[in-house]
Every structure is written in structure tokens, then in C-alpha cells.
Amino acid sequence: MLRKVPRARYARTDLAASTIDAVGHGSMVGLGETYIPAFALAAGVGEILSGLISTLPMMAGGLLQLIAPKGAHLVRSRRAWVVGMAAGQALSLLFLAMGAWAGHIPAWLLFTFASLYWGTGLATGPAWNTWIDTLVPARLRAGYFARRTRLNQAALMAGIIGGGLALNYSAKSDWLLPTFAVVFGVAAISRAFSAIALASQREPSVPLEHEKPAPFLVTFKELMAFPANSLIIFLLVVQASVYISGPFFNAYMLVRIQLSYGEYLVVMATAYFAKIVALSFLGGIARRIGIWRLFTLASIGIMPLPVFWTFSSNFWYLLTIQIISGTAWAAYELGMFLVLFEAIPATKRTDMLTLFNAGHVTATAAGSMIGVLLMKLSDPVYAYAVVFVASAVGRTLAVICFEAVKRRRANPRPVVAAKPRVPRPIRTTVSLADSVY
Numbered sequence: 001m002l003r004k005v006p007r008a009r010y011a012r013t014d015l016a017a018s019t020i021d022a023v024g025h026g027s028m029v030g031l032g033e034t035y036i037p038a039f040a041l042a043a044g045v046g047e048i049l050s051g052l053i054s055t056l057p058m059m060a061g062g063l064l065q066l067i068a069p070k071g072a073h074l075v076r077s078r079r080a081w082v083v084g085m086a087a088g089q090a091l092s093l094l095f096l097a098m099g100a101w102a103g104h105i106p107a108w109l110l111f112t113f114a115s116l117y118w119g120t121g122l123a124t125g126p127a128w129n130t131w132i133d134t135l136v137p138a139r140l141r142a143g144y145f146a147r148r149t150r151l152n153q154a155a156l157m158a159g160i161i162g163g164g165l166a167l168n169y170s171a172k173s174d175w176l177l178p179t180f181a182v183v184f185g186v187a188a189i190s191r192a193f194s195a196i197a198l199a200s201q202r203e204p205s206v207p208l209e210h211e212k213p214a215p216f217l218v219t220f221k222e223l224m225a226f227p228a229n230s231l232i233i234f235l236l237v238v239q240a241s242v243y244i245s246g247p248f249f250n251a252y253m254l255v256r257i258q259l260s261y262g263e264y265l266v267v268m269a270t271a272y273f274a275k276i277v278a279l280s281f282l283g284g285i286a287r288r289i290g291i292w293r294l295f296t297l298a299s300i301g302i303m304p305l306p307v308f309w310t311f312s313s314n315f316w317y318l319l320t321i322q323i324i325s326g327t328a329w330a331a332y333e334l335g336m337f338l339v340l341f342e343a344i345p346a347t348k349r350t351d352m353l354t355l356f357n358a359g360h361v362t363a364t365a366a367g368s369m370i371g372v373l374l375m376k377l378s379d380p381v382y383a384y385a386v387v388f389v390a391s392a393v394g395r396t397l398a399v400i401c402f403e404a405v406k407r408r409r410a411n412p413r414p415v416v417a418a419k420p421r422v423p424r425p426i427r428t429t430v431s432l433a434d435s436v437y
Contacts, residue, residue: 014135017201019148024194026152030159032093032187034268035167036114037250038261039100039180045107055247055368057114058122059361066358067123078131079203081124083195088120090191093184101181122361126353133341134204141341142291146283146334150276153330157272159187164265171261231343232356234402235336236363238299241394243367245306245387248375252384257313270319274326282334291342295335296403301328303395306388367394 040053071081095113099105136144163183170179253259253267286294305328308321344352371387378386 014201015144017197019151020197021194022148022152023155024190024197026155027159027190028187030156031163031183034160035163035183040110041254042176043105053114055243055364057111058118059365066354077203078127082128083199085120085124086191086195086198089117090188092117092120093188097181097184097188100177100184103177122357125357129353142286142338143283145337146279149334150279153272153275157269160265160269160272164261168261230402230405234398236359237398238395239360240363240367241391241398243364244371244394245391247368248371248384248387256384263315267318267322270322271326274323275330278327278330282331291335291338294331295339298328298331298335299399302332303399304392306391310385310388
């Protein structure tokens with residue numbers, strides 16, 4: 001007879017496996033996703049295309065992930081769907097490694113592999129969010145996800161440092177593209193370990209027949225009629241504003257101010273190190289002041305960040321800005337994750353988050369297109385400053401409008417009670433005044 005294992009032990013095993021998944025995923029992002037734009041520059045696709053390599057494939061991937069709810073329901077297992085998509089993401093990185101090892105990759109093929117990477121990655125999100133909700137008790141979420149994210153960011157930072165050191169060492173030799181191949185190959189292995197960790201977790205509930213995904217139009221109407229619809233719109237506007245400048249930071253650092261790969265990795269790693277440090281206490285802050293207040297403060301904190309890059313290109317100044325940026329973004333991302341968990345019911349989460357992700361990547365692409373237009377229309381000397389300022393203005397307007405909507409909903413206009421009606425004598429004629437009042 002099999003010995004019955006206590007539920008608490010199952011929970012500890014699941015959370016430990018989820019943490020391993022976070023570490024593997026972080027390593028993949030640090031080694032792989034972080035260096036895809038740099039690889040595009042090394043492959044000779046140009047500054048603007050290297051910026052779009054992280055946005056247009058993301059939009060294509062976002063459209064691909066619209067099949068996620070139907071896919072998870074079709075296989076009748078969120079775990080099977082998530083593990084399959086994670087394996088597909090590892091395979092896309094392997095394809096990139098093969099292209100780098102070959103020494104040449106056409107731009108269209110680079111965009112295809114990048115689209116597969118983001119498509120499979122985004123397709124895991126909605127099903128994983130619904131699945132993890134069944135594994136993490138509500139009372140542990142703030143603390144657990146803060147710790148999980150902290151380890152994820154630590155692995156990500158380690159990947160950035162390892163990849164950056166390798167690329168910096170090979171930058172002045174003929175081994176730069178083969179080094180990219182090795183970096184992407186290790187990233188693929190990291191995602192494979194992440195997929196194994198995902199496969200080892202339980203699935204307490206599976207998609208039932210009556211939980212069949214609703215048509216997109218129905219889900220869209222439900223999302224827009226949802227009490228938290230202003231939150232969804234705010235997140236999408238912020239995302240678009242961020243990506244007015246976001247895709248061009250890599251080219252700004254590597255081409256405009258000509259950081260070496262070593263300096264580039266230090267600047268990038270500093271932001272993630274700041275995130276790790278911040279996440280060590282943000283979970284406690286969220287419990288004390290509430291997740292909505294944390295999210296509001298973080299939203300205000302990310303508003304002016306891109307403008308700071310226009311003041312100086314001094315290396316130590318950039319590190320200081322990255323510390324501030326990493327702290328603000330850690331609070332924003334943790335707050336966004338927790339408020340979405342609270343705002344969207346579990347029964348609707350997969351459908352709504354799939355549609356939200358599609359809107360998210362569409363906003364990303366729209367923001368990047370605005371950035372490209374501003375770069376094209378601006379004087380080359382001031383082009384980067386223009387997109388940085390435009391990004392900050394967009395974030396600021398989004399926060400101001402969102403806070404105004406929140407205050408109006410929290411303090412609706414008082415309803416004035418109607419005065420008791422005094423009965424009037426019955427008349428046989430009706431005047432114009434009676435139709436007005």
C-alpha cells in the first residue's frame with residue numbers, strides 16, 4: 001500500500017519545482033533574450049532593425065499565443081500545454097544558435113526564430129497563471145512570488161554577466177558569432193531544465209468541458225465590462241509608452257555612446273542586481289501598505305526614468321540610473337503581477353490574460369512603431385533624446401489619467417435624494433413643462 005503523502009509536503013515540492021523553473025527561465029532570458037538585439041547588430045541588420053527584433057517578433061508571437069486557451073483545453077491539461085510551449089521556446093533558441101554558428105543568418109530567418117521564441121513564451125503565460133494559482137496558497141503569494149522573482153532575477157543577472165563576459169572576450173576576434181551560438185545554446189539548455197521542472201509539478205485541476213474558452217469577441221466584451229478595465233487600459237498604455245524608447249536602449253549603449261560588451265553587461269546587470277535587492281523587501285512592503293498602494297508608487301517611479309538617460313553618458317552615472325530603474329521596475333512588475341491576480345477571477349484568468357497578452361504585444365509594437373517614426377523624423381543628433389522624452393511623457397499621462405479614474409470611482413458623486421413628491425390635482429391636459437421635469 002502506498003503511504004499517503006501530506007498535502008503540505010506536496011505543496012512544498014511544487015513550490016520548490018516552480019522555483020527551479022524560475023531559475024531556469026531567468027538563465028534563459030539572461031543568456032538568450034537579452035542578447036538577441038546585440039546578435040542582430042553583430043549579424044549586420046542595422047540599428048533600427050535591431051530595435052524592432054525585440055518588438056515585431058513579439059507582436060507576431062502575441063498573435064500566435066491567442067491559441068493558448070484552446071490549446072490548453074484541447075489537450076485537457078494546462079501542465080502539458082505549458083511544458084510543450086517551454087520546450088518549443090528552447091528549440092527556438094537552438095535554431096538561433098545554429099544560425100549564429102553558421103556565421104550568417106538572413107534577417108527574415110532571424111525574425112522567424114525570434115517570433116517562435118516569443119510566441120511559445122507568451123503562450124505559456126495565461127495557462128501558467130491559472131495553473132500556479134492552484135499551487136500557491138493565497139496567504140503565501142506575496143512572499144513566495146517575491147522570493148521566486150528574486151531568484152529568477154539572480155539567475156537572469158548571472159546569465160547576463162556570463163554571456164557579456166564571453167562576448168566581450170570574443171568581440172575583437174573572429175569568434176564573436178560562434179560565441180553567440182554557445183550563449184544561445186546554453187540558454188536553450190536552461191529552458192529545457194525549466195521545462196523538466198514544470199513537468200514535475202502537480203496539476204490539481206484540469207480544464208473541464210464547461211470551461212471551454214469563450215470566443216475572443218465575448219472575452220473582449222467581458223474584459224471591457226470588467227470593473228478593473230481601467231487597470232487593463234492603463235497597463236497597455238504604459239507598455240506602449242515604454243516601448244517608444246525601449247527597443248533603442250541597446251543600440252544607444254552599443255552604437256551611440258559606444259559601450260564595450262563588458263561595460264554593456266555591467267550596465268545591464270546593475271539594473272537586475274537592483275531588482276534582486278529590492279525584491280528582498282518589496283514583498284514585506286506589499287503586505288504592510290497593500291499591493292495597490294505599492295503598484296501606484298511604482299507607477300509614479302517609472303515615469304521619468306528614460307529622461308535620465310539624456311543627461312549624461314558617463315559610465316558611473318549610467319550605473320546610478322540603472323540602480324534607480326531596477327528598483328522602480330521591480331516594484332512595478334511585482335505590483336502588476338499581484339493586482340492582476342487579485343483583479344481577474346481564476347475562472348476567467350486564462351481567457352482574459354490571453355487577450356490581455358495580445359493587447360500587450362500589440363501595444364509594444366505600436367509603441368516601437370511610434371519610436372521608429374520619431375527616430376526617422378528627428379535630427380540624428382537628438383533622435384534618442386526625442387524618443388526618451390516621448391516615452392516619459394506617455395507614462396506620465398497614463399498615470400495621471402489612471403489616478404483620476406481611480407479617485408472618481410472611489411468617490412462617486414453623492415446621489416441626492418429626491419424630495420417627497422406632493423400630489424397635484426389631476427388635470428386632463430399636459431403642458432410642455434411637465435414633459436421636461
